[in-house]
Amino acid sequence: MTDSPYWNPRHETMARKDVEALQVRKLRNLVEWADSQVPWQAKRLRDAGVTADQIRSLDDLQRIPIMTRDDWMQGQVEEPPFGSNVAVPRESAIRYHMTSGTTGKTPIRVLDGMKDWEWIAEMWCYGLWGFGVRPRDVLFVAFGYSTFIGFWGLHYAGEKLGCLTLPGGAMATDQRVKQIVDMGATVVASTPTYALRMAQEARALGIDLAGSSVQRLILSGEPAGSIPATKKLIQEEWGARAGDTAGMTELGTIMIYIEEVLDPESDRPVAHGEMGERVVTSFGRGFIPVMRYRTRDLVVKVPGMSCRCGRTWDLYEGGIRGRVDDMKLVRGTNVYPRAVEAIVREHPEIDEFQIHLYTAEGRRDEIEILVEIPDQEADAGGITARLEKELADAHEALRFGVKQVDLGTLPRFELKAKRLVDDRIVIGTEGERRAQV
Amino acid sequence: MTHEMKNLMDADLSESECMLVDVYRQLARTLEMYGDELPPFARRNGLKALAALWQVMNGLDMDPGQLYHVGA
Numbered sequence: 001m002t003d004s005p006y007w008n009p010r011h012e013t014m015a016r017k018d019v020e021a022l023q024v025r026k027l028r029n030l031v032e033w034a035d036s037q038v039p040w041q042a043k044r045l046r047d048a049g050v051t052a053d054q055i056r057s058l059d060d061l062q063r064i065p066i067m068t069r070d071d072w073m074q075g076q077v078e079e080p081p082f083g084s085n086v087a088v089p090r091e092s093a094i095r096y097h098m099t100s101g102t103t104g105k106t107p108i109r110v111l112d113g114m115k116d117w118e119w120i121a122e123m124w125c126y127g128l129w130g131f132g133v134r135p136r137d138v139l140f141v142a143f144g145y146s147t148f149i150g151f152w153g154l155h156y157a158g159e160k161l162g163c164l165t166l167p168g169g170a171m172a173t174d175q176r177v178k179q180i181v182d183m184g185a186t187v188v189a190s191t192p193t194y195a196l197r198m199a200q201e202a203r204a205l206g207i208d209l210a211g212s213s214v215q216r217l218i219l220s221g222e223p224a225g226s227i228p229a230t231k232k233l234i235q236e237e238w239g240a241r242a243g244d245t246a247g248m249t250e251l252g253t254i255m256i257y258i259e260e261v262l263d264p265e266s267d268r269p270v271a272h273g274e275m276g277e278r279v280v281t282s283f284g285r286g287f288i289p290v291m292r293y294r295t296r297d298l299v300v301k302v303p304g305m306s307c308r309c310g311r312t313w314d315l316y317e318g319g320i321r322g323r324v325d326d327m328k329l330v331r332g333t334n335v336y337p338r339a340v341e342a343i344v345r346e347h348p349e350i351d352e353f354q355i356h357l358y359t360a361e362g363r364r365d366e367i368e369i370l371v372e373i374p375d376q377e378a379d380a381g382g383i384t385a386r387l388e389k390e391l392a393d394a395h396e397a398l399r400f401g402v403k404q405v406d407l408g409t410l411p412r413f414e415l416k417a418k419r420l421v422d423d424r425i426v427i428g429t430e431g432e433r434r435a436q437v
Numbered sequence: 438m439t440h441e442m443k444n445l446m447d448a449d450l451s452e453s454e455c456m457l458v459d460v461y462r463q464l465a466r467t468l469e470m471y472g473d474e475l476p477p478f479a480r481r482n483g484l485k486a487l488a489a490l491w492q493v494m495n496g497l498d499m500d501p502g503q504l505y506h507v508g509a
Contacts, residue, residue: 008496010448018446022498025445033503088505114509115488122492284495286503 005309007129011256012311016304019312020058023258026283027291028055031064034289037087040075041289061258066267066279066292072108072250082109088287097149099249110149110249111287117156119284120252124157124245127253130309131216131243133187135162138213140185142176142194144414145169149249151189154218163187173201173414180214181207187216192224192234192242193417199237200351210239217242220253221416223338226319229345236348244319250293251282258283259314260292261301264324272314275300277324296324328357328422330365333398337420343390344369349378350387352410357422365424368401372410380404444498454497461490461501468507484509 006012014022032052034041044065045051054060075083082090095117098107112120133139139158143151145167158165166183168176177198180188190198195217202209217240219225225234225244234242247253261276262269270276278295298321304312322338329335337355344353354370369387373380384402391400411418442450442458450458464487472480488509494501 010498011496014446022446025500029500029502092505092508113505114484115491115504118488118492119495122496286505 005130006311007126012126012130012313014312016312024055024057024060027058027061027258027281028052030281030283030289030291031055033087033286034291038085038289040084041291058258061260061281061292062269064292066294067290068294069108069250069296073106076106076109082111085288085290086111087289088113093287096147097152097249098147099149108250110285112285113287116285116287120153121156121160123253123256123284124153125160126256127243127245128154128157128161128218130311131218131241133158133161133163133216133218137161137163137186137216138166138184139163139187139189140166140168140176140180140183142168142180142188142190142198142414148415149247150221150415153247153253154189154220158187173198174205177202177205177207177209181209181212184213186213187218188214188238188240189218189220191221191413191415191417192219192227192230192244193222193413194415195219195234195242196230196237197412197414199234209237212239214238214240216240218245219243220245220247223320223322224341224417226321227338227342227345229342233345233348246297246316246320248280248293248295250288251280251290251295252284254280256283257281259301261299272302273300273317275321278316298322298324328367328420330357330367330398333396335367335395335398339394340369340391341419343394344371344387346390347383347387349373349375349380349383351407352412353419354410355420357420357424359423359425362425366401367398368403370403370405370410372407373404374407445500446498448498450497457490457493458497458499461487461494464490465504465507468509472508480508 031045031050035045035052048063048065050063072083072085075085078084090111092113093111094114095112098109141151141155155165155167166185199209217234217238219242224230225242231242245253258281260269260279262279264277275298278297278299280293280295282290299316300318300321301314302317304314307315322336327334327336340355344350350371351374352372356368356370358366360366371384373383384404388400388402392398440455442455444450464483468483468487487504491501491504
Protein backbone atom coordinates (compact mmCIF):
# COMPACT_ATOMS: atom_id res chain seq x y z
CA MET A 1 0.00 0.00 0.00
CA THR A 2 2.99 2.36 0.32
CA ASP A 3 2.73 3.11 -3.41
CA SER A 4 -0.94 4.07 -3.11
CA PRO A 5 -1.82 7.31 -4.90
CA TYR A 6 -4.19 8.00 -2.01
CA TRP A 7 -3.33 8.96 1.55
CA ASN A 8 -6.52 7.23 2.69
CA PRO A 9 -7.95 5.04 -0.09
CA ARG A 10 -11.03 4.26 2.00
CA HIS A 11 -12.07 7.91 2.23
CA GLU A 12 -10.84 9.17 -1.08
CA THR A 13 -12.55 6.57 -3.25
CA MET A 14 -15.69 6.05 -1.19
CA ALA A 15 -18.96 5.86 -3.16
CA ARG A 16 -20.80 9.19 -3.14
CA LYS A 17 -23.77 7.81 -1.23
CA ASP A 18 -21.40 6.59 1.47
CA VAL A 19 -19.58 9.95 1.59
CA GLU A 20 -22.91 11.64 2.21
CA ALA A 21 -23.97 9.07 4.82
CA LEU A 22 -20.67 9.60 6.61
CA GLN A 23 -21.08 13.38 6.46
CA VAL A 24 -24.55 13.09 8.01
CA ARG A 25 -23.17 10.91 10.80
CA LYS A 26 -20.34 13.34 11.50
CA LEU A 27 -22.68 16.31 11.34
CA ARG A 28 -24.98 14.71 13.90
CA ASN A 29 -22.03 14.16 16.24
CA LEU A 30 -20.85 17.73 15.74
CA VAL A 31 -24.28 19.20 16.49
CA GLU A 32 -24.50 17.06 19.62
CA TRP A 33 -21.02 18.15 20.75
CA ALA A 34 -21.61 21.86 20.10
CA ASP A 35 -25.04 21.73 21.72
CA SER A 36 -23.70 20.13 24.87
CA GLN A 37 -20.43 22.07 25.21
CA VAL A 38 -20.95 25.58 23.85
CA PRO A 39 -23.84 27.60 25.30
CA TRP A 40 -23.58 30.10 22.46
CA GLN A 41 -23.99 27.34 19.87
CA ALA A 42 -26.70 25.65 21.94
CA LYS A 43 -28.78 28.83 21.89
CA ARG A 44 -28.39 29.24 18.16
CA LEU A 45 -29.40 25.65 17.56
CA ARG A 46 -32.33 25.92 19.96
CA ASP A 47 -33.53 29.14 18.32
CA ALA A 48 -33.40 27.37 14.96
CA GLY A 49 -35.18 24.32 16.38
CA VAL A 50 -32.30 21.97 15.57
CA THR A 51 -31.33 18.95 17.64
CA ALA A 52 -28.78 16.26 16.81
CA ASP A 53 -31.33 13.48 16.50
CA GLN A 54 -33.17 15.47 13.82
CA ILE A 55 -30.16 15.39 11.49
CA ARG A 56 -31.06 12.59 9.08
CA SER A 57 -29.86 13.84 5.70
CA LEU A 58 -27.64 16.57 4.28
CA ASP A 59 -30.79 18.56 3.58
CA ASP A 60 -31.08 19.07 7.35
CA LEU A 61 -27.87 21.10 7.16
CA GLN A 62 -29.89 24.00 5.77
CA ARG A 63 -31.67 24.35 9.10
CA ILE A 64 -28.45 25.13 10.98
CA PRO A 65 -27.77 28.89 11.18
CA ILE A 66 -24.88 30.19 9.08
CA MET A 67 -21.93 31.46 11.10
CA THR A 68 -20.04 34.56 10.03
CA ARG A 69 -16.77 36.22 10.86
CA ASP A 70 -18.77 38.95 12.59
CA ASP A 71 -20.32 36.31 14.87
CA TRP A 72 -16.83 35.13 15.75
CA MET A 73 -15.57 38.65 16.40
CA GLN A 74 -18.61 39.52 18.50
CA GLY A 75 -17.94 36.39 20.56
CA GLN A 76 -14.39 37.58 21.19
CA VAL A 77 -15.73 40.94 22.36
CA GLU A 78 -18.23 39.31 24.72
CA GLU A 79 -15.88 36.63 26.05
CA PRO A 80 -12.32 37.81 25.50
CA PRO A 81 -9.84 36.78 24.39
CA PHE A 82 -10.93 33.55 22.67
CA GLY A 83 -14.64 34.12 22.25
CA SER A 84 -17.86 32.30 22.97
CA ASN A 85 -17.36 29.37 20.59
CA VAL A 86 -14.82 27.49 22.71
CA ALA A 87 -15.95 24.04 23.83
CA VAL A 88 -13.11 23.10 26.16
CA PRO A 89 -11.21 24.90 28.95
CA ARG A 90 -8.19 26.78 27.66
CA GLU A 91 -5.90 24.62 29.77
CA SER A 92 -6.47 21.77 27.30
CA ALA A 93 -5.09 23.79 24.38
CA ILE A 94 -1.60 23.24 23.01
CA ARG A 95 -1.70 25.69 20.09
CA TYR A 96 -2.77 29.28 19.60
CA HIS A 97 -3.02 30.86 16.17
CA MET A 98 -4.63 33.90 14.67
CA THR A 99 -5.58 35.29 11.30
CA SER A 100 -3.21 37.49 9.36
CA GLY A 101 -5.89 40.18 9.47
CA THR A 102 -6.40 40.89 5.78
CA THR A 103 -10.12 41.51 6.13
CA GLY A 104 -10.46 43.06 9.56
CA LYS A 105 -8.10 44.75 11.94
CA THR A 106 -8.70 42.56 14.98
CA PRO A 107 -7.48 39.03 14.37
CA ILE A 108 -9.57 35.92 14.86
CA ARG A 109 -8.05 33.78 17.60
CA VAL A 110 -8.17 30.00 17.58
CA LEU A 111 -7.12 27.31 20.02
CA ASP A 112 -6.35 23.68 19.29
CA GLY A 113 -6.02 20.63 21.48
CA MET A 114 -3.51 17.88 20.82
CA LYS A 115 -5.70 15.73 18.60
CA ASP A 116 -7.09 18.81 16.81
CA TRP A 117 -3.60 19.90 15.91
CA GLU A 118 -2.73 16.39 14.69
CA TRP A 119 -5.86 16.57 12.58
CA ILE A 120 -4.75 19.87 11.01
CA ALA A 121 -1.53 18.17 9.89
CA GLU A 122 -3.53 15.12 8.79
CA MET A 123 -5.64 17.27 6.45
CA TRP A 124 -2.48 18.65 4.86
CA CYS A 125 -1.26 15.05 4.40
CA TYR A 126 -4.24 14.26 2.16
CA GLY A 127 -3.30 17.18 -0.06
CA LEU A 128 0.45 16.66 -0.06
CA TRP A 129 0.23 12.93 -0.75
CA GLY A 130 -2.33 13.50 -3.50
CA PHE A 131 0.04 16.00 -5.12
CA GLY A 132 2.81 13.41 -5.16
CA VAL A 133 4.87 14.39 -2.10
CA ARG A 134 6.54 11.29 -0.64
CA PRO A 135 8.86 10.42 2.29
CA ARG A 136 11.94 10.73 0.06
CA ASP A 137 11.22 14.41 -0.57
CA VAL A 138 13.08 17.38 0.89
CA LEU A 139 10.49 19.99 1.83
CA PHE A 140 11.48 23.63 2.27
CA VAL A 141 8.89 25.80 4.02
CA ALA A 142 9.37 29.46 3.05
CA PHE A 143 7.31 30.93 5.83
CA GLY A 144 7.75 33.21 8.83
CA TYR A 145 6.59 30.77 11.56
CA SER A 146 4.64 33.27 13.63
CA THR A 147 1.24 33.05 15.29
CA PHE A 148 -0.25 33.36 11.79
CA ILE A 149 -1.19 29.76 11.02
CA GLY A 150 0.13 29.82 7.43
CA PHE A 151 2.22 26.74 6.70
CA TRP A 152 2.50 25.45 10.25
CA GLY A 153 0.18 22.55 9.47
CA LEU A 154 2.10 21.76 6.31
CA HIS A 155 5.34 21.65 8.29
CA TYR A 156 3.94 19.02 10.65
CA ALA A 157 2.44 17.12 7.73
CA GLY A 158 5.87 17.04 6.10
CA GLU A 159 7.33 15.48 9.23
CA LYS A 160 4.44 13.01 9.43
CA LEU A 161 4.99 11.98 5.82
CA GLY A 162 8.65 11.36 6.59
CA CYS A 163 10.02 14.17 4.44
CA LEU A 164 13.21 15.95 5.42
CA THR A 165 11.46 19.16 6.47
CA LEU A 166 13.40 22.42 6.41
CA PRO A 167 11.87 25.31 8.38
CA GLY A 168 12.67 28.41 6.34
CA GLY A 169 11.71 31.02 8.94
CA ALA A 170 13.68 34.12 9.96
CA MET A 171 15.68 34.16 6.71
CA ALA A 172 16.12 36.79 4.01
CA THR A 173 14.95 35.85 0.54
CA ASP A 174 18.46 35.31 -0.82
CA GLN A 175 19.24 32.98 2.10
CA ARG A 176 16.10 30.97 1.41
CA VAL A 177 16.89 30.63 -2.28
CA LYS A 178 20.44 29.50 -1.53
CA GLN A 179 19.28 26.96 1.04
CA ILE A 180 16.67 25.54 -1.32
CA VAL A 181 19.40 24.92 -3.87
CA ASP A 182 22.14 23.87 -1.44
CA MET A 183 19.92 21.37 0.39
CA GLY A 184 18.48 19.91 -2.79
CA ALA A 185 14.89 20.75 -1.87
CA THR A 186 12.41 18.90 -4.07
CA VAL A 187 9.28 20.58 -2.69
CA VAL A 188 8.88 24.24 -1.72
CA ALA A 189 5.92 25.75 0.11
CA SER A 190 5.15 29.46 -0.10
CA THR A 191 2.52 31.99 -1.10
CA PRO A 192 2.24 32.48 -4.88
CA THR A 193 3.56 36.02 -4.52
CA TYR A 194 6.57 34.84 -2.59
CA ALA A 195 7.28 32.06 -5.10
CA LEU A 196 7.65 34.80 -7.70
CA ARG A 197 9.71 36.92 -5.31
CA MET A 198 12.13 34.04 -4.75
CA ALA A 199 12.36 33.55 -8.51
CA GLN A 200 13.28 37.23 -8.91
CA GLU A 201 15.91 36.88 -6.22
CA ALA A 202 17.33 33.74 -7.83
CA ARG A 203 17.72 35.60 -11.12
CA ALA A 204 19.54 38.41 -9.34
CA LEU A 205 21.84 35.84 -7.72
CA GLY A 206 22.46 34.11 -11.04
CA ILE A 207 20.79 30.90 -9.82
CA ASP A 208 18.89 28.79 -12.32
CA LEU A 209 15.87 27.69 -10.30
CA ALA A 210 14.34 25.86 -13.24
CA GLY A 211 17.46 23.72 -13.33
CA SER A 212 17.35 23.03 -9.57
CA SER A 213 16.02 19.87 -7.91
CA VAL A 214 12.67 21.49 -7.04
CA GLN A 215 9.85 19.47 -8.60
CA ARG A 216 6.80 20.71 -6.76
CA LEU A 217 5.54 24.00 -5.30
CA ILE A 218 2.80 24.03 -2.70
CA LEU A 219 1.01 27.36 -2.86
CA SER A 220 -1.43 28.80 -0.36
CA GLY A 221 -2.67 32.03 1.15
CA GLU A 222 -3.79 33.93 -1.96
CA PRO A 223 -6.12 33.27 -4.90
CA ALA A 224 -3.15 33.74 -7.25
CA GLY A 225 -2.21 30.04 -7.00
CA SER A 226 -5.29 29.26 -9.07
CA ILE A 227 -4.99 32.08 -11.58
CA PRO A 228 -3.84 30.22 -14.70
CA ALA A 229 -1.46 32.94 -15.93
CA THR A 230 0.17 33.37 -12.50
CA LYS A 231 0.42 29.62 -11.97
CA LYS A 232 1.98 29.21 -15.42
CA LEU A 233 4.49 31.94 -14.69
CA ILE A 234 5.45 30.36 -11.35
CA GLN A 235 5.80 26.93 -12.96
CA GLU A 236 8.02 28.34 -15.71
CA GLU A 237 10.21 30.28 -13.29
CA TRP A 238 10.74 27.22 -11.10
CA GLY A 239 10.57 24.48 -13.72
CA ALA A 240 8.23 22.69 -11.33
CA ARG A 241 4.56 21.77 -10.92
CA ALA A 242 2.56 24.14 -8.75
CA GLY A 243 -0.43 23.04 -6.69
CA ASP A 244 -2.80 25.35 -4.86
CA THR A 245 -4.35 24.68 -1.45
CA ALA A 246 -7.20 26.38 0.36
CA GLY A 247 -7.39 26.89 4.07
CA MET A 248 -8.50 29.27 6.76
CA THR A 249 -7.29 29.88 10.27
CA GLU A 250 -10.82 29.22 11.48
CA LEU A 251 -11.08 25.88 9.66
CA GLY A 252 -7.68 24.41 8.85
CA THR A 253 -6.59 23.25 5.42
CA ILE A 254 -9.64 21.99 3.75
CA MET A 255 -9.94 18.35 2.81
CA ILE A 256 -12.65 16.51 4.70
CA TYR A 257 -15.58 18.74 5.38
CA ILE A 258 -19.07 19.51 4.27
CA GLU A 259 -18.71 22.12 1.58
CA GLU A 260 -21.76 24.06 0.50
CA VAL A 261 -21.78 26.59 -2.31
CA LEU A 262 -24.44 29.22 -1.75
CA ASP A 263 -25.66 32.34 -3.47
CA PRO A 264 -24.09 35.05 -1.27
CA GLU A 265 -27.24 37.17 -1.45
CA SER A 266 -30.00 34.59 -0.93
CA ASP A 267 -27.99 31.91 0.95
CA ARG A 268 -29.60 29.30 -1.28
CA PRO A 269 -27.46 26.49 -2.74
CA VAL A 270 -26.30 27.00 -6.32
CA ALA A 271 -26.08 24.17 -8.85
CA HIS A 272 -22.86 22.42 -9.83
CA GLY A 273 -20.98 24.61 -12.29
CA GLU A 274 -22.32 27.89 -10.90
CA MET A 275 -20.25 30.35 -8.91
CA GLY A 276 -21.16 30.91 -5.29
CA GLU A 277 -19.75 31.35 -1.81
CA ARG A 278 -18.15 28.47 0.07
CA VAL A 279 -19.81 27.72 3.37
CA VAL A 280 -17.90 25.12 5.33
CA THR A 281 -18.62 22.71 8.17
CA SER A 282 -15.48 21.35 9.82
CA PHE A 283 -15.27 18.01 11.62
CA GLY A 284 -11.85 17.79 13.18
CA ARG A 285 -11.64 20.66 15.61
CA GLY A 286 -13.73 19.94 18.66
CA PHE A 287 -12.15 22.84 20.51
CA ILE A 288 -13.93 25.34 18.28
CA PRO A 289 -16.87 23.58 16.63
CA VAL A 290 -17.60 25.35 13.36
CA MET A 291 -20.81 24.71 11.48
CA ARG A 292 -21.74 26.41 8.21
CA TYR A 293 -18.98 29.02 8.34
CA ARG A 294 -19.23 31.71 5.73
CA THR A 295 -15.78 31.91 4.07
CA ARG A 296 -16.40 34.77 1.58
CA ASP A 297 -14.48 32.68 -0.98
CA LEU A 298 -16.04 32.41 -4.42
CA VAL A 299 -15.92 28.93 -6.00
CA VAL A 300 -17.45 26.77 -8.71
CA LYS A 301 -18.14 23.23 -7.52
CA VAL A 302 -18.14 20.35 -9.98
CA PRO A 303 -18.69 16.63 -9.32
CA GLY A 304 -15.67 14.49 -8.45
CA MET A 305 -16.28 12.32 -11.50
CA SER A 306 -15.04 15.18 -13.69
CA CYS A 307 -11.49 14.21 -12.66
CA ARG A 308 -9.83 10.91 -13.58
CA CYS A 309 -7.87 10.61 -10.33
CA GLY A 310 -10.41 8.18 -8.88
CA ARG A 311 -11.40 10.37 -5.94
CA THR A 312 -15.11 10.76 -5.42
CA TRP A 313 -15.03 14.13 -3.72
CA ASP A 314 -16.46 17.17 -5.40
CA LEU A 315 -13.95 19.62 -6.84
CA TYR A 316 -13.59 23.36 -7.09
CA GLU A 317 -12.93 24.05 -10.73
CA GLY A 318 -10.34 26.80 -10.99
CA GLY A 319 -9.74 26.81 -7.22
CA ILE A 320 -10.71 29.90 -5.25
CA ARG A 321 -12.02 32.36 -7.85
CA GLY A 322 -11.86 35.39 -5.56
CA ARG A 323 -13.58 36.75 -2.52
CA VAL A 324 -17.07 38.12 -2.18
CA ASP A 325 -15.74 41.27 -0.53
CA ASP A 326 -12.84 41.73 -2.98
CA MET A 327 -14.99 43.26 -5.65
CA LYS A 328 -14.60 47.00 -6.27
CA LEU A 329 -17.15 49.11 -8.06
CA VAL A 330 -15.44 51.56 -10.39
CA ARG A 331 -17.69 53.89 -12.38
CA GLY A 332 -20.42 51.25 -12.32
CA THR A 333 -18.21 48.34 -13.38
CA ASN A 334 -17.31 45.44 -11.12
CA VAL A 335 -13.56 44.99 -10.82
CA TYR A 336 -12.13 41.85 -9.22
CA PRO A 337 -8.41 42.03 -8.34
CA ARG A 338 -8.04 38.36 -9.30
CA ALA A 339 -9.33 39.07 -12.81
CA VAL A 340 -6.93 42.01 -13.17
CA GLU A 341 -4.02 39.84 -12.03
CA ALA A 342 -4.97 37.13 -14.53
CA ILE A 343 -4.55 39.68 -17.33
CA VAL A 344 -1.42 41.37 -15.98
CA ARG A 345 0.35 38.02 -15.54
CA GLU A 346 -0.10 37.28 -19.24
CA HIS A 347 2.80 39.72 -19.64
CA PRO A 348 5.83 37.98 -18.14
CA GLU A 349 7.90 41.14 -18.61
CA ILE A 350 5.96 42.67 -15.69
CA ASP A 351 7.76 41.85 -12.49
CA GLU A 352 5.45 43.44 -9.93
CA PHE A 353 2.24 45.44 -10.11
CA GLN A 354 -0.26 47.37 -8.03
CA ILE A 355 -3.92 48.22 -8.59
CA HIS A 356 -4.47 51.82 -7.51
CA LEU A 357 -7.91 53.35 -7.09
CA TYR A 358 -8.18 57.07 -6.52
CA THR A 359 -10.55 60.00 -6.81
CA ALA A 360 -9.90 62.43 -9.65
CA GLU A 361 -10.99 66.04 -9.48
CA GLY A 362 -12.63 65.37 -6.13
CA ARG A 363 -15.48 63.35 -7.61
CA ARG A 364 -14.53 60.73 -10.19
CA ASP A 365 -13.34 57.15 -9.62
CA GLU A 366 -10.17 56.26 -11.47
CA ILE A 367 -8.24 53.02 -11.65
CA GLU A 368 -4.63 52.70 -12.64
CA ILE A 369 -2.25 49.78 -12.77
CA LEU A 370 1.33 50.52 -11.76
CA VAL A 371 3.83 48.08 -13.23
CA GLU A 372 7.53 47.39 -12.92
CA ILE A 373 9.29 46.15 -16.05
CA PRO A 374 12.90 45.31 -15.17
CA ASP A 375 14.11 44.39 -18.67
CA GLN A 376 15.54 47.61 -20.16
CA GLU A 377 15.25 46.10 -23.62
CA ALA A 378 11.54 45.39 -23.30
CA ASP A 379 9.05 47.50 -25.27
CA ALA A 380 7.52 49.04 -22.14
CA GLY A 381 5.30 51.43 -24.11
CA GLY A 382 3.87 48.61 -26.19
CA ILE A 383 3.28 46.44 -23.14
CA THR A 384 1.43 49.14 -21.18
CA ALA A 385 -0.67 50.06 -24.22
CA ARG A 386 -1.65 46.42 -24.85
CA LEU A 387 -2.43 45.92 -21.18
CA GLU A 388 -4.68 49.00 -21.12
CA LYS A 389 -6.66 47.62 -24.04
CA GLU A 390 -6.90 44.09 -22.63
CA LEU A 391 -8.08 45.36 -19.24
CA ALA A 392 -10.68 47.63 -20.84
CA ASP A 393 -11.91 44.81 -23.11
CA ALA A 394 -12.41 42.58 -20.06
CA HIS A 395 -14.23 45.29 -18.07
CA GLU A 396 -16.99 46.73 -20.23
CA ALA A 397 -14.59 49.30 -21.76
CA LEU A 398 -13.69 50.72 -18.33
CA ARG A 399 -10.64 52.96 -18.75
CA PHE A 400 -7.55 51.71 -16.94
CA GLY A 401 -4.43 53.81 -16.82
CA VAL A 402 -1.34 51.61 -16.96
CA LYS A 403 1.85 53.31 -15.81
CA GLN A 404 5.39 52.02 -15.63
CA VAL A 405 7.11 52.88 -12.35
CA ASP A 406 10.75 52.63 -11.34
CA LEU A 407 12.12 49.23 -10.43
CA GLY A 408 11.82 48.54 -6.69
CA THR A 409 9.12 51.18 -6.17
CA LEU A 410 6.30 48.73 -5.46
CA PRO A 411 6.19 46.70 -2.24
CA ARG A 412 7.22 43.02 -2.18
CA PHE A 413 5.39 40.51 -0.04
CA GLU A 414 6.27 37.38 1.87
CA LEU A 415 2.80 36.43 3.03
CA LYS A 416 -0.49 37.63 1.64
CA ALA A 417 0.10 40.25 -1.03
CA LYS A 418 -1.78 43.53 -0.83
CA ARG A 419 -1.70 44.72 -4.41
CA LEU A 420 -4.85 46.80 -4.26
CA VAL A 421 -4.60 50.29 -2.83
CA ASP A 422 -7.90 52.14 -2.58
CA ASP A 423 -7.24 55.84 -2.05
CA ARG A 424 -10.66 57.01 -3.14
CA ILE A 425 -12.17 59.71 -1.00
CA VAL A 426 -15.60 59.24 -2.54
CA ILE A 427 -17.37 56.16 -3.85
CA GLY A 428 -19.53 56.02 -6.93
CA THR A 429 -19.85 58.98 -9.23
CA GLU A 430 -22.10 61.24 -7.20
CA GLY A 431 -19.65 62.25 -4.54
CA GLU A 432 -20.93 60.06 -1.73
CA ARG A 433 -18.36 60.49 1.05
CA ARG A 434 -16.50 57.43 2.23
CA ALA A 435 -16.79 56.43 5.87
CA GLN A 436 -13.04 56.02 6.17
CA VAL A 437 -10.86 58.55 4.42
CA MET B 438 -6.36 -10.66 19.64
CA THR B 439 -7.53 -10.54 16.04
CA HIS B 440 -11.24 -10.52 15.37
CA GLU B 441 -13.76 -9.23 12.88
CA MET B 442 -14.63 -5.58 13.12
CA LYS B 443 -16.87 -3.22 11.15
CA ASN B 444 -16.80 0.54 11.04
CA LEU B 445 -19.65 3.06 11.14
CA MET B 446 -20.29 2.53 7.47
CA ASP B 447 -20.67 -1.20 8.06
CA ALA B 448 -17.45 -1.89 6.15
CA ASP B 449 -15.13 -4.68 7.32
CA LEU B 450 -11.75 -3.68 8.67
CA SER B 451 -8.66 -5.64 7.73
CA GLU B 452 -6.79 -7.63 10.34
CA SER B 453 -4.04 -5.00 10.58
CA GLU B 454 -6.60 -2.21 10.90
CA CYS B 455 -8.36 -4.14 13.68
CA MET B 456 -5.06 -4.40 15.51
CA LEU B 457 -4.58 -0.63 15.37
CA VAL B 458 -8.10 -0.08 16.67
CA ASP B 459 -7.34 -2.40 19.58
CA VAL B 460 -4.11 -0.52 20.35
CA TYR B 461 -5.98 2.80 20.31
CA ARG B 462 -8.69 1.53 22.62
CA GLN B 463 -6.22 0.03 25.04
CA LEU B 464 -4.13 3.20 25.09
CA ALA B 465 -7.21 5.39 25.58
CA ARG B 466 -8.41 3.16 28.42
CA THR B 467 -4.97 3.16 30.06
CA LEU B 468 -4.69 6.95 29.98
CA GLU B 469 -8.24 7.44 31.16
CA MET B 470 -7.91 5.06 34.10
CA TYR B 471 -4.26 5.42 35.06
CA GLY B 472 -3.14 8.71 33.47
CA ASP B 473 -2.71 10.42 36.83
CA GLU B 474 -0.50 7.62 38.12
CA LEU B 475 1.91 7.74 35.21
CA PRO B 476 5.10 9.82 35.37
CA PRO B 477 5.10 12.89 33.08
CA PHE B 478 7.17 11.26 30.31
CA ALA B 479 4.82 8.28 30.11
CA ARG B 480 1.58 10.24 30.26
CA ARG B 481 2.55 12.97 27.81
CA ASN B 482 4.06 10.58 25.26
CA GLY B 483 1.02 8.36 25.68
CA LEU B 484 -1.27 11.31 24.95
CA LYS B 485 0.74 12.29 21.89
CA ALA B 486 0.50 8.74 20.57
CA LEU B 487 -3.22 8.70 21.32
CA ALA B 488 -3.75 11.94 19.36
CA ALA B 489 -1.94 10.35 16.40
CA LEU B 490 -3.93 7.11 16.67
CA TRP B 491 -7.14 9.14 16.82
CA GLN B 492 -6.38 10.09 13.20
CA VAL B 493 -6.27 6.41 12.32
CA MET B 494 -9.59 5.80 14.04
CA ASN B 495 -11.11 8.80 12.31
CA GLY B 496 -9.70 7.71 8.95
CA LEU B 497 -11.19 4.24 9.44
CA ASP B 498 -14.58 5.80 10.29
CA MET B 499 -14.62 4.37 13.79
CA ASP B 500 -16.21 7.45 15.38
CA PRO B 501 -13.54 8.04 18.03
CA GLY B 502 -15.28 11.04 19.63
CA GLN B 503 -13.30 13.68 21.55
CA LEU B 504 -10.21 13.23 23.71
CA TYR B 505 -10.12 16.40 25.80
CA HIS B 506 -11.28 14.60 28.95
CA VAL B 507 -8.19 12.39 28.71
CA GLY B 508 -5.90 15.35 28.03
CA ALA B 509 -5.42 15.07 24.25
